[in-house]
Amino acid sequence: MEESSYEYFDVCIVGASIAGNYLSFLLSTSNLRIVVLEDHREIGLPFQCAGIISQKLSQLIKLPKGIVLNQVITAKIVSSSGKFIKLSGDEHPYIVDRVALDRLYYDKNQRNTKVTYYLGEKYKSFEYQIDNDKKYVLIETSKRKIKSNLLVGCDGPLSSVGKQLKVKNDVLYATQIRIKAHFSEDEAAMYFDPQWKQLFGWIVPEGNLIFRIGIAAANNVNECFKRFLEELNIDINNKIDQQGGIIPYGIMNHIAFDNIVLLGDAAGQVKATTGGGIIMLLTAAKYASRCVNLCFKNNNFSKKAIKKYYEKPCSQTIGRELKLHYLIRLILEKFKDKDFVIFFKIIKENRIEHLITLYGDMDFPKALIIKLLRKRTVLSFVLKFLVKNPVIIFKILKLLF
Template sequence: MPAIVIAGAGPAGLRTASLLAMEGWQVDVIEEHSEVGIPENCSGLLSVSGLNELGIDAESCTVNRIYGAEIFSANGTKLTVERQEPVALVVKRSEFDKMLFKEAVKNGANIEFNSKLIDVRRQHIFFQRKARGEAKKARVVVGADGVLSKAREIAGIQIDKKYFVQSYQERVSGTFDKTKVQVYFGSFAKGLFAWIIPESEGIARAGIATSLGINAREAFEEFKHKYSFEFETIERQSFMIPLGPPVEEPVKDNILLVGDAAFHVKATTGGGIIFGLNAAQKCAEAITKHLKHGSKLSEYKNLLKPINRELKIHWRIRSYLNSLSDDKLDKLFLKLKKAGIEEFLTEHGDMDRPSMFIGKLLKKPRFWSLLPLIFRLR
């Protein structure tokens, strides 16, 4: 019988499949869509450091290089962070996923399209293929089926809806600084923020994400109006993003959750690809140890500890930002600016690992007026 069945051929599922197949295990991936990477619901911003650590060369799907960011508070106070070297790549997400797909297939994984996970009963998986119910056996099941994970539901994990935001994004034409992303905070984007991620000087991905219950598309119109943006819409998309702490128990019996399904997502930004790929490595490691040496699958939880430590800091920062009114956020931005946060982040900032620079903040006397906040976030 196949050793492992993975539900979901997104980055987390494909990476897990690739690594396990490379170890020689028989891996089947079931994917509900007929193609990898479609529909494309992403801004495709990936840190250079994160990709390098993973050993992933995303050159073939890169459309732009980002050197920094402009971050705006509700009243327009701007923090600018800028490096000499690219800090992030803007990738065409469907191409990125296809690259991971080819790698997984090359390593020996088997991908079955139009196959939707329905249920797991011990070592039996039930799925729907072209309106027909089918079943297969698996010793281990990986739930890499994204934000609204069926595997998570089957594992009995309930997530409160306050831990999701609704995004709305348009691919637009206009005039953009192609070297920087822009991030806009304020009550018009309650729950996250609005963004502009340039593909070039003429095209960008502009979007917003808001708490559930708020109409994200209307919020996007409010954002455009507030800043008098006049974009030409090329494409539009809307999708949910998990925004909360990582799932505490990512293993239930023989089911392991990875990626968005397990909230392996930076709650500061909603970005989940780098963390999902890192978690996939831990997931593959835990499964290999289990199948080879009989160790418990729950070892996965231990392997995830360093990843979850960072994700929890992202979540504390997000919770703090969400608690601030526009006025308080403005005051915080001014205070940070005055203390020299722009120069500090230019030198020490890390898109993925806040623990790296929060520790360094403590060593700079000019930030000691922010000590209560720093200790709260650590």
């Protein structure tokens, strides 16, 4: 390929959803030439999110008016037989306008001439090129060829960048409707059931009596959703609109390669307990931005450097918490209705709600888990449960070693 047939950018980001837009915004002050490739023509569409995000969002980014549509104060956890517990604490998660959130940093980036967006353009593949002893990535899109020092895959759960690096996410399939209904406006509900054991069914109040009702499962998601709506007595024909989507399931992947970084859903930075990825990816994007700047400062784009500046800090922070989310998920997947009933009873009888109020954190559960396991009743319940389900112990050991 002729050298002149390539456009040159310092950084090429694939995907202009929340991860790609936020990272390019963070990098926009660094004087680097950045290109963002997005397959879709419109940012934020199709809308595919329940949009429930902890209040940490406003610590991580400056939230303009209009993004937060509602806040919930109670989480209702419902077992398959309809038994439930309601929990509330200091955390009042936001319900956000996800399309507006995706557009927030895209709009800001439009004011910066160093950031170029190519919309309606698909990333296809990359190859390495050595030029004057320096390694570059040559990127092929549906419309052009790009040469870059760094390629960042923010291209979601089925990442094409990741695929070429042999990084693959296990995934869940999700479906959701928005509908006018009469549930509680300040309560988010999670419905657990063996048929959709890899996550749960949800009711999230958007505000103005509009609810986002959805489900995610590894198989038969449409069948599960039909059953879920029947249980809720909801007629799908009254929906305002319907969304689908894919959620990575597991723990964080390898995210550092020579001249290449993976971020967001592409990196598996998603909580296995809830399918939520936004707090994790915003946290990781800050490490990624620092890493990119250090790579340029040191003129070193090797896997070793990217591991040191990006993968290691991610692993030591969100990576550990994501493992914990996955361990909790492994346990929840084996929960039978009677286990939920016993667990609800333990929480109520031992006044564990106050621990949840003090230490409960939707994103970083470590502190709460440690406090809970110090309660004899909880520890004995978990140990008995693990003895009855030794397969979980093997999975935990595999994860740790």
